[in-house]
Every structure is written in C-alpha cells, then in structure tokens.
Amino acid sequence: MSQIKDHIQAAKHSQEISTSSKSLPSDSSDSPNSISSKSVPITSTTTTTTLNSQSKRRHRRLSSLSEYTDPFSDAEVYYGPVTDPRKKNDYTTGTFHGTTLNDSNSASNAFGSNLMSDLTATNENRMTDKSTPRRLNRTRTMSVFDNVSDFKKELVNDYHLKRRGSEDDTYSSSKGNRKFFIEDVDKILEELLRNEDTDKNYQITIEDTGPKVLKLGTANSFGYRHVNVRGTYMLSNLLQELTIAKSFGKHQIFLDEARINENPVNRLSRLISNQFWNSLTRRIDLFNIGDIAADTKIDTPEAKNPRIYVPHNCPDQYEFFVQASQLNPSMKLEVEYLPKKVTPEYVKSLNRTPGLLALAMEEHVNPSTGEKSLIGYPYAVPGGRFNELYGWDSYLMALGLLESNKIDVAKGMVEHFIFEIQHYGKILNANRSYYLCRSQPPFLTDMALKVFEKLGGSSNPNAIDLLKRAFIAAIKEYKTVWTAEPRLDPVTKLSCYHPDGIGIPPETEPDHFDTILFPYAKKYNCSLQEIRDMYNNGQINELALDEFFLHDRAVRESGHDTTYRFEGVCAYLATIDLNSLLYKYEIDIADVIKNYFDNKFVDPHDGSISTSEDWLDLAKKRKNRINKYMWDEESGFFFDYNVKTKKRTSYESATTFWSLWAGLATQKQASLMVEKALPKLEMLGGIVACTESSRGPISINRPIRQWDYPFGWAPHQILAWEGLSKYSFRDVATRLAYRWLYMMTKAFVDYNGIVVEKYDVTRGTDPHRVEAEYGNQGADFKGVAKEGFGWVNTSYLLGLKYMNSHARRALGACIPPQPFFKSLKPSEKSAYGL
Ligand SMILES: OC[C@H]1O[C@H](O[C@H]2O[C@H](CO)[C@@H](O)[C@H](O)[C@H]2O)[C@H](O)[C@@H](O)[C@@H]1O
Numbered sequence: 001m002s003q004i005k006d007h008i009q010a011a012k013h014s015q016e017i018s019t020s021s022k023s024l025p026s027d028s029s030d031s032p033n034s035i036s037s038k039s040v041p042i043t044s045t046t047t048t049t050t051l052n053s054q055s056k057r058r059h060r061r062l063s064s065l066s067e068y069t070d071p072f073s074d075a076e077v078y079y080g081p082v083t084d085p086r087k088k089n090d091y092t093t094g095t096f097h098g099t100t101l102n103d104s105n106s107a108s109n110a111f112g113s114n115l116m117s118d119l120t121a122t123n124e125n126r127m128t129d130k131s132t133p134r135r136l137n138r139t140r141t142m143s144v145f146d147n148v149s150d151f152k153k154e155l156v157n158d159y160h161l162k163r164r165g166s167e168d169d170t171y172s173s174s175k176g177n178r179k180f181f182i183e184d185v186d187k188i189l190e191e192l193l194r195n196e197d198t199d200k201n202y203q204i205t206i207e208d209t210g211p212k213v214l215k216l217g218t219a220n221s222f223g224y225r226h227v228n229v230r231g232t233y234m235l236s237n238l239l240q241e242l243t244i245a246k247s248f249g250k251h252q253i254f255l256d257e258a259r260i261n262e263n264p265v266n267r268l269s270r271l272i273s274n275q276f277w278n279s280l281t282r283r284i285d286l287f288n289i290g291d292i293a294a295d296t297k298i299d300t301p302e303a304k305n306p307r308i309y310v311p312h313n314c315p316d317q318y319e320f321f322v323q324a325s326q327l328n329p330s331m332k333l334e335v336e337y338l339p340k341k342v343t344p345e346y347v348k349s350l351n352r353t354p355g356l357l358a359l360a361m362e363e364h365v366n367p368s369t370g371e372k373s374l375i376g377y378p379y380a381v382p383g384g385r386f387n388e389l390y391g392w393d394s395y396l397m398a399l400g401l402l403e404s405n406k407i408d409v410a411k412g413m414v415e416h417f418i419f420e421i422q423h424y425g426k427i428l429n430a431n432r433s434y435y436l437c438r439s440q441p442p443f444l445t446d447m448a449l450k451v452f453e454k455l456g457g458s459s460n461p462n463a464i465d466l467l468k469r470a471f472i473a474a475i476k477e478y479k480t481v482w483t484a485e486p487r488l489d490p491v492t493k494l495s496c497y498h499p500d501g502i503g504i505p506p507e508t509e510p511d512h513f514d515t516i517l518f519p520y521a522k523k524y525n526c527s528l529q530e531i532r533d534m535y536n537n538g539q540i541n542e543l544a545l546d547e548f549f550l551h552d553r554a555v556r557e558s559g560h561d562t563t564y565r566f567e568g569v570c571a572y573l574a575t576i577d578l579n580s581l582l583y584k585y586e587i588d589i590a591d592v593i594k595n596y597f598d599n600k601f602v603d604p605h606d607g608s609i610s611t612s613e614d615w616l617d618l619a620k621k622r623k624n625r626i627n628k629y630m631w632d633e634e635s636g637f638f639f640d641y642n643v644k645t646k647k648r649t650s651y652e653s654a655t656t657f658w659s660l661w662a663g664l665a666t667q668k669q670a671s672l673m674v675e676k677a678l679p680k681l682e683m684l685g686g687i688v689a690c691t692e693s694s695r696g697p698i699s700i701n702r703p704i705r706q707w708d709y710p711f712g713w714a715p716h717q718i719l720a721w722e723g724l725s726k727y728s729f730r731d732v733a734t735r736l737a738y739r740w741l742y743m744m745t746k747a748f749v750d751y752n753g754i755v756v757e758k759y760d761v762t763r764g765t766d767p768h769r770v771e772a773e774y775g776n777q778g779a780d781f782k783g784v785a786k787e788g789f790g791w792v793n794t795s796y797l798l799g800l801k802y803m804n805s806h807a808r809r810a811l812g813a814c815i816p817p818q819p820f821f822k823s824l825k826p827s828e829k830s831a832y833g834l
C-alpha cells in the first residue's frame with residue numbers, strides 16, 4: 001500500500017496530474033500490459049477519498065508496472081485475452097475456427113494461435129525465463145534517409161529532411177525498462193499513420209518521408225511526460241504493436257520500449273517461432289472448413305462457395321463434411337465425392353468448380369460425452385495466396401517447424417502425404433482439385449526421418465510406426481510416380497517432371513500466357529479471352545500450344561514455375577534437381593529397410609520383396625547415370641539432360657547444389673562446384689536462382705520469370721547450405737547464410753517487418769520488390785505482417801544456426817556482407833571461407 005502512495009505522491013509532485021484531466025488505467029486489465037477501456041479520470045480537484053478508493057483499484061496495475069514482465073512475450077500473453085466479446089475467438093479455449101487471412105479485425109487471425117499446445121508450450125518457456133530478465137537493447141532508430149530505393153527517388157528529392165531534435169533524457173532513469181502508456185490506441189495509430197505513412201500503404205518504411213519521430217507518454221508518468229520514438233524501425237514496430245493491440249480489442253496499453261526497440265534478429269526469429277507459424281497453421285474441423293476451403297486464386301461464379309472433394313472410398317469424411325455443412329448452412333459448403341478414377345479430362349471439367357481436396361483426419365473422442373468425431377491433422381500453408389497444403393513447401397516448412405518445436409504440425413504433414421499417396425496416387429502440388437494431376441519435388445523420406453528423430457526415434461514405437469507407414473507410401477510414390485512412365489525416360493533411366501493435364505492451368509494469373517497466346521488470337525482474329533476459352537474447350541487444335549502447356553505443367557510440377565530454364569522443354573529434361581532427390585530417396589529407403597524392416601521389405605502394394613542392397617544398387621546406378629549425362633567438369637556444374645534431343649543443357653542453375661544435399665557428388669566435384677560454379681551464383685543477398693547469362697535478355701515479349709536471375713529463393717539457400725556443409729564447406733555455407741540473413745533482416749527493418757516469398761538478391765535496398773508473375777507474396781499487409789512466408793521463415797531459423805554471436809550482432813546492426821567480411825580478423829575470415 002505504501003508503494004501505491006509513493007507512486008501517487010511522485011506523480012503529484014512532478015505535477016504531472018495537476019493541470020489537466022487525464023485518464024488513468026483501471027485495474028480490470030488481465031494481462032500485464034493491456035488496460036481496460038474503462039479508465040478513471042483524475043483531475044486536480046480529485047478528493048483524497050476518491051484517490052484512496054482509486055488507489056485500491058489501481059493496485060494491481062501500479063504494482064505490475066514495477067514488476068518484471070517479459071517485454072517479448074507473445075501477443076496473446078502481452079495483449080490478450082481479447083476484450084471485445086465480438087472478437088472472442090476460440091484461441092482462448094484452444095480450438096480455432098477461423099482462417100480468413102484478410103480479416104484484420106479478428107484477433108485469432110491477427111496471430112491465429114490455433115493450437116493450445118503451442119500456446120501452453122510458449123507460456124511455459126516464458127515462465128522459466130521470468131526470473132532472468134533479458135538484457136534490453138540500445139535504441140535502434142535505424143533510420144536510413146539516404147538509402148532509398150530508386151523506386152521512389154523522385155519523391156524523396158522533393159522532400160526536405162528535418163534535423164532530429166535532441167534525445168529526451170529519461171532513458172537512463174528508466175534503467176532500460178521504460179514503458180509507454182498509450183492512453184488511446186486508436187488515436188495514436190491514427191496520428192502515427194497520418195504523420196509517418198506518407199505513401200499511404202499502412203506500413204512505415206524507409207520510403208515514407210514523414211518526420212520519423214513521434215511523442216509517446218511514459219508509463220511512470222501515466223502519459224504526462226513524453227519521450228520521442230524515432231526512426232523507421234521503432235516507428236514501424238510501434239505501428240505493428242498498436243495494430244496487434246487493437247486486434248485484441250485493447251484501447252489502452254502499456255508498451256515496453258524494449259518491445260519496439262528489440263534487436264531485429266531476435267524480433268524476427270521470435271515472431272517466426274511464436275507467431276508466424278501459428279498464423280500459417282490449419283487444422284480442419286466441423287466449423288472452420290468453410291474458411292479453410294476458401295480460395296482466392298479462381299474467380300468463377302461457381303468458385304464463390306467453398307467446396308470440398310472427398311476420395312470415393314472415404315465415406316466417414318464425406319459424412320463429416322455433410323454434417324459440417326448442415327450444422328452451418330450459411331457457410332454454403334458444397335461436398336462432393338471424387339470418382340474412383342480421376343482422369344485429366346475429369347480434372348479439367350472441375351476448372352470452374354474448384355475445391356479443396358480432403359486430407360488425413362484422426363478420430364477424436366470427446367472425453368465427457370464419449371462422442372466420436374473426426375478432426376484433421378494440423379498442417380502449415382505457405383502464405384499469401386497459397387492457402388492449402390503444398391508438396392515441397394511442406395517439407396521446407398517442416399524443417400522450420402521442427403526447429404521451433406512444433407512437431408505436431410510437421411508430423412501432421414507427413415500424415416497428409418501418406419494419405420495423398422494412398423488416395424490421390426501422389427503427393428500433390430497442393431490439395432486443390434486443379435492440382436490433382438501433378439506433384440512437386442519429392443522430399444518425403446527426409447521429411448519422415450527428420451520428424452521421426454524429433455519424436456524420439458527408435459525409442460518411440462509411435463515414431464517407428466509413422467516412419468514405416470511413411471516409407472511404405474514413399475516407396476509406392478517412387479515406383480508409381482517418379483520411376484514410371486511418363487516420368488521415367490526408358491533410355492537413360494533418369495526421371496523427368498512430366499505430369500498429366502489438359503488446357504491452361506486455371507490457377508495462374510489471367511495474363512500470364514498472353515505473350516504465348518497473342519499470335520493465336522491474331523490468327524483466329526479474336527480476343528485473348530476468347531482464345532483462352534476456345535483452347536480450353538477444345539474448339540481449336542494447336543499442337544504447338546499442347547506442347548507448350550505440357551511443358552508448362554511440368555514446370556509447375558518442378559516447383560520452379562517459371563523459368564526460361566524449363567520453358568517449352570521441361571517435360572523432356574532429366575533435371576539434376578529431381579534425380580538428386582530420387583537418389584536421396586533410394587539411399588534413405590535402403591537405410592530404413594535395413595534398420596526397421598529387418599532388411600526385407602515386402603511391398604504391400606505389389607507384393608515385391610526388396611533389401612537394402614537392392615536400393616543401394618539403384619542409387620549407385622542413378623549416380624553413375626547422373627555423372628554420365630549431367631556432370632560438366634569444365635564449368636563445375638551438374639546440368640539438366642534433354643532426353644529428347646539427347647543433349648546436356650548448359651543452363652547454370654542453383655539446383656546444381658542439390659547433388660551435394662543428396663550426397664551423390666564426389667568431394668572433387670564439390671570442390672569444383674565451389675571453385676567454379678559458386679562464384680557465378682553468389683550475389684549480395686545469397687545464391688541466385690540462375691546466372692544472368694543463362695537467363696538471357698528480358699524484353700516485352702520475353703518477360704522476367706520469378707525462378708530466374710536476379711531472384712533468390714529460400715529452398716535454394718537451405719539445400720545449398722546443408723549440401724556444402726556435408727562436403728566440409730561449412731565456412732562457405734556460413735558466408736552464404738550471412739548474405740541471405742542480412743538481406744532478410746534489412747528488408748524486415750526497413751519495410752515494416754516484411755518477410756516475403758522470394759527476394760531480388762542483387763538489390764541492396766528493397767530486395768523484397770519482385771514484380772514477376774503473380775508478384776511477391778507476404779508483402780501485402782496492413783500495419784503488421786502476420787505470417788511471413790513459410791519456407792522463408794524456415795530459412796531464417798536455419799540460417800541463424802550458422803551464425804556465431806559476432807555475426808548475430810552484425811546482422812542485428814544490419815552490417816552489409818562486404819564491410820562485415822572486410823572487418824573480420826584474418827583468423828575469423830576462415831570461418832566464412834574467405
Ligand atoms: O499459381 C501459380 C503457381 O503457384 C505455385 O507456385 C509457386 O508457389 C508454390 C507455393 O509456395 C511453390 O511451391 C512453387 O514453387 C512456386 O513457384 C504453384 O505451385 C504452381 O503450381 C502454380 O501454378
């Protein structure tokens with residue numbers, strides 16, 4: 001009680017509450033840093049009695065100010081729970097019924113914390129942390145006035161930069177624990193955006209030309225004394241935090257300065273592990289299926305209502321979804337069975353009526369009623385327009401999820417892949433009807449092994465069971481998808497991406513094929529839309545177009561959609577990517593048969609028997625063929641091999657490093673790759689997808705492609721780092737990782753917390769600005785980025801594992817690679833392969 005009096009006395013003495021009517025927070029706040037909207041006015045005329053009764057009511061709030069609360073706790077802990085009953089979603093009770101990505105008003109969507117287990121785990125971690133407050137950071141204004149993208153240079157030229165005022169001096173007295181008191185979240189948000197978001201995109205970035213300073217009231221003075229928050233980074237973090245607080249229905253909050261001043265490396269990795277994964281996680285239940293089935297990619301009237309397609313032999317699932325649609329008719333969920341045989345004609349017939357494809361579900365028994373129901377296994381989606389379970393994205397996300405200890409989600413994705421192989425014949429490009437004919441780069445064996453290890457490996461019978469089921473499925477996939485016609489080339493015995501399908505892929509952006517279709521529109525004297533329809537409806541027969549779209553589908557199966565490496569030829573290329581991955585399958589299968597099937601695998605699908613030696617033999621043969629057809633000693637590249645023209649290509653691609661990841665290259669080949677190929681692909685921000693010379697000139701008739709120079713992709717970085725490390729080039733991997741992390745951190749700091757699908761690795765200032773094909777996913781958010789992008793999130797967590805504390809600090813200060821490498825002592829340089 002005396003502590004309370006001291007506070008009030010101190011406030012009175014400093015005359016902070018004596019002149020005007022101000023609001024103080026009430027005690028009804030149930031999280032340490034949020035305050036109820038009901039505040040208690042105190043004026044200079046307030047009587048002692050009133051003060052006393054208010055003191056009591058303020059007790060918790062005032063004492064919580066002096067207590068240590070983790071400034072870096074998750075949004076749910078820091079701002080939660082939701083105080084607006086209309087926004088009360090099931091994240092508070094552990095079930096999640098909403099995934100509408102664009103609904104910024106929903107707290108659960110702001111940071112969809114779908115799984116109670118995740119929340120509990122995070123809270124537990126925090127609690128163990130509590131006694132040891134982390135070292136708080138120095139002020140990170142990180143303003144970069146003169147480092148503005150040429151995208152907006154003209155605007156900046158007209159702007160007169162203001163000199164900064166002198167720094168307010170209260171920081172030292174706060175002992176690094178300063179908190180702000182935001183009396184009116186909406187008002188500050190509005191002021192912040194009005195002053196600082198000069199280009200009106202609801203983000204505060206280095207391209208905004210505001211004063212870069214905003215006054216905020218301190219918590220100790222209940223808002224009467226102000227300090228300046230300066231610079232793009234802190235102001236944009238303030239915008240992010242206020243946006244989140246608002247989404248939790250908060251009108252007043254205490255906000256730790258450390259939270260908006262956090263070391264960016266810590267902030268980004270924290271957000272990825274504790275927030276972004278949750279926002280990207282889905283788990284189908286009776287109530288959320290409508291949201292999960294929604295799709296923004298197809299724009300036909302029939303695509304407006306959510307639709308789910310169920311395999312012909314899954315009656316339980318069919319019933320479950322019918323029940324879901326009956327329980328909630330306003331969801332307008334349509335439920336359809338797939339036929340037993342899914343043909344390309346059938347898939348094309350669904351183009352106007354696309355739908356989600358059912359995934360694996362488990363039985364759930366309600367402990368109190370004993371009632372049985374189904375619930376989907378959790379999975380993560382890549383983000384942005386990609387709101388479904390993808391093939392290789394899932395593997396890459398699983399690596400990051402495991403790193404963040406979200407084992408359930410990674411495991412769930414293995415279950416889904418087993419289900420997909422059983423019911424759709426392959427791991428699908430993604431679980432939408434328009435992806436039924438094609439797959440994506442295969443990673444299931446490695447994914448299952450990594451999940452298995454995390455689950456406790458051979459000491460856990462459930463982990464062994466999962467591993468065995470995953471390998472039975474992977475062997476089926478290997479035999480019936482990747483080493484069967486049309487994907488297997490009978491001559492070289494190497495494999496190509498070569499899916500089925502008819503017509504124009506409906507999920508692509510409408511103008512994507514305009515340059516290809518234009519001559520046909522001219523020939524038939526009709527519009528581009530008419531030619532699209534005529535071709536899709538089979539009203540015109542054009543063999544060249546059929547051939548083009550055969551390869552286009554193959555490009556999409558390769559995951560590298562799109563690149564000039566593959567255009568017009570992909571289905572005839574035995575690629576180094578795919579054949580490296582299949583080599584890895586063969587090696588992994590050999591291992592698992594030896595260790596978990598007593599070295600005698602009886603295939604339940606075809607009755608055949610194989611041993612570890614059989615699979616090692618397949619691997620050896622593939623390796624010899626890869627060397628024969630693809631290795632180019634002179635350039636240090638593995639190139640794709642064209643099985644039709646019977647020629648090795650010369651397109652220099654980052655996927656040459658997949659041979660290292662798979663472990664098929666020799667040490668000598670690895671050294672040549674580092675010596676000759678790497679210098680051509682190593683850019684400012686990491687490894688570029690291909691060399692500029694291989695890509696060739698870009699023009700209006702030859703538009704830029706996203707899987708080509710100058711773009712860099714997370715999967716390429718991750719596989720190269722791991723591959724190089726396998727071959728004693730961890731130093732080189734560390735250098736490449738620094739580059740990539742620097743680029744990501746810099747964009748995150750300068751562009752309002754952005755994390756995108758891909759980056760222009762040649763661009764120092766705004767690498768996230770990629771205007772190719774459907775644009776960059778992850779860039780389109782208001783106020784705060786909620787999910788990052790799946791595989792890029794992973795790349796950040798994995799890249800950090802290569803960094804020592806010195807490099808981490810340099811990244812936190814956004815030191816570009818060149819000056820950083822130059823500043824290293826000779827003894828330190830070797831750790832970066834310099
Ligand atoms: O809608 C256009 C294409 O989009 C996907 O490809 C891209 O996103 C995927 C999800 O992140 C990723 O797996 C792929 O590598 C990207 O190029 C989709 O996979 C394509 O099939 C689709 O046509």
Ligand SMILES: [Ca+2]
Binds near residue numbers: 205
């Ligand atoms: Ca802006």
